[in-house]
Amino acid sequence: MPATGKTRTAATSPAAGKMGPVQIFLVYGTDDLSATRKADEIVRRLCPPVDQALNLETIAPEGGEKMSAEAVCAVLRNTREALLTMPFLGGTKTVFLRGAPFFNPLTEPGRFELVKAETARLVDLLKAGLPDGVTFIVLTDSVNKSTSFFKTFQSRGEVHEFAQPEKDREAVGDFLPRVEQLLAAKGMAMPPAVFTAFLDRTGYSLRQVETELEKLDLYLGERRKATLEDIQQMVAPVRESKFWEFSGTFCDGNVAETLRVMHRLLEQRTAPVALLINLQNRLRELVVMADCLKRGWAQLSGNDRYRRLTWSVPPEGEAMLAALDKDPRQGNPYATTMLAVQATRLPVARWFRWLNAAVDAQAAITGGDALDPEVMMEIFVTRTLGELAVASSAKP
Numbered sequence: 001m002p003a004t005g006k007t008r009t010a011a012t013s014p015a016a017g018k019m020g021p022v023q024i025f026l027v028y029g030t031d032d033l034s035a036t037r038k039a040d041e042i043v044r045r046l047c048p049p050v051d052q053a054l055n056l057e058t059i060a061p062e063g064g065e066k067m068s069a070e071a072v073c074a075v076l077r078n079t080r081e082a083l084l085t086m087p088f089l090g091g092t093k094t095v096f097l098r099g100a101p102f103f104n105p106l107t108e109p110g111r112f113e114l115v116k117a118e119t120a121r122l123v124d125l126l127k128a129g130l131p132d133g134v135t136f137i138v139l140t141d142s143v144n145k146s147t148s149f150f151k152t153f154q155s156r157g158e159v160h161e162f163a164q165p166e167k168d169r170e171a172v173g174d175f176l177p178r179v180e181q182l183l184a185a186k187g188m189a190m191p192p193a194v195f196t197a198f199l200d201r202t203g204y205s206l207r208q209v210e211t212e213l214e215k216l217d218l219y220l221g222e223r224r225k226a227t228l229e230d231i232q233q234m235v236a237p238v239r240e241s242k243f244w245e246f247s248g249t250f251c252d253g254n255v256a257e258t259l260r261v262m263h264r265l266l267e268q269r270t271a272p273v274a275l276l277i278n279l280q281n282r283l284r285e286l287v288v289m290a291d292c293l294k295r296g297w298a299q300l301s302g303n304d305r306y307r308r309l310t311w312s313v314p315p316e317g318e319a320m321l322a323a324l325d326k327d328p329r330q331g332n333p334y335a336t337t338m339l340a341v342q343a344t345r346l347p348v349a350r351w352f353r354w355l356n357a358a359v360d361a362q363a364a365i366t367g368g369d370a371l372d373p374e375v376m377m378e379i380f381v382t383r384t385l386g387e388l389a390v391a392s393s394a395k396p
Helices: 015-019 032-046 049-055 069-084 113-128 148-156 168-185 192-202 206-220 228-234 241-252 255-267 272-295 315-322 333-343 348-366 373-394
Strands: 024-028 056-059 093-098 134-140 158-161 298-302 307-311
Touching: 024 032, 024 148, 032 093, 032 134, 032 158, 032 206, 049 056, 056 069, 069 093, 069 113, 113 148, 148 158, 168 206, 192 206, 192 228, 192 333, 206 228, 241 255, 241 272, 241 373, 255 272, 255 373, 272 298, 272 315, 272 333, 272 348, 272 373, 298 333, 307 333, 348 373
Parallel strands: 024 134, 024 158, 056 093, 093 134
Antiparallel strands: 298 307
């Protein structure tokens, strides 16, 4: 799950009173945005921006979990060397090791023996004590609490942990208010439909939300209220990327917008069959969700901005949902809730008929028929979504 929930932090500095100022800081956790902000805050406190050109040394390894043992060892050696290099002109010095994914010996690259040995040398240095005026900050996403590395920071420095919530209710309850706080801080406003479209594109990573808000803020300029067109123009659909964008637009039921998105994706050489397969997956999820809502196993409540999905499944329903490849109760809570909102727009039979139509369209494209795949896609979209236009025009 992306970092969307309540942050759990833990900070200790038992060494501050007995051994002088704290010199080593460990910041870690799966809530990478909050962890990064905390690490940057410590850096600014220890080494103000005006002094960073001369007194801050940042070591940022590239490669993440794909780093080789030799590359990791080189980073660790460079880190020890930086810690032992005296501050410029006798002042203070801050060494910042950020984005270091190798302090968990249970996963690669931390499990390599060469890495373990080099980490032990770094720990020995920290236990012996850094030179006066030198401080060390480590930012990582994962660390094993049973290791000597972690215990050294815990006993001699400060440890700050930022963890994602483990419960879905915590995640959905905390993520939306945090997004709204980011909006309020920028003085931006989004109507409910625009807010939903924005999160549909960003997914549930607070870091991605913040990045896209920065872009949107610059694009809007003095205009502070975002529109749906602004979202479509400026916010990248990162969640399942282009495939999700087509299926999401199709299931919203807008013929013209779906054709526009489809033609753009086809011009970008996206395979028609790939679009259909992803759409079939979404339609299957909608069939299941719509059926659960119809049976009363799932209930929607709340207003346009804050919708809540609750489950009350009888024993026979438990067996049915557990047998599915994708149990609708196991997904991201916000995504599942938005799926339920979408499922309420049409009856189960309509979603099921469209699913069969998508399967037939795929068969027509892959079955050797003479019809051009792009033409077949246009026929499929206009025939299915055209049903809504016909039904709307027939109303008195």
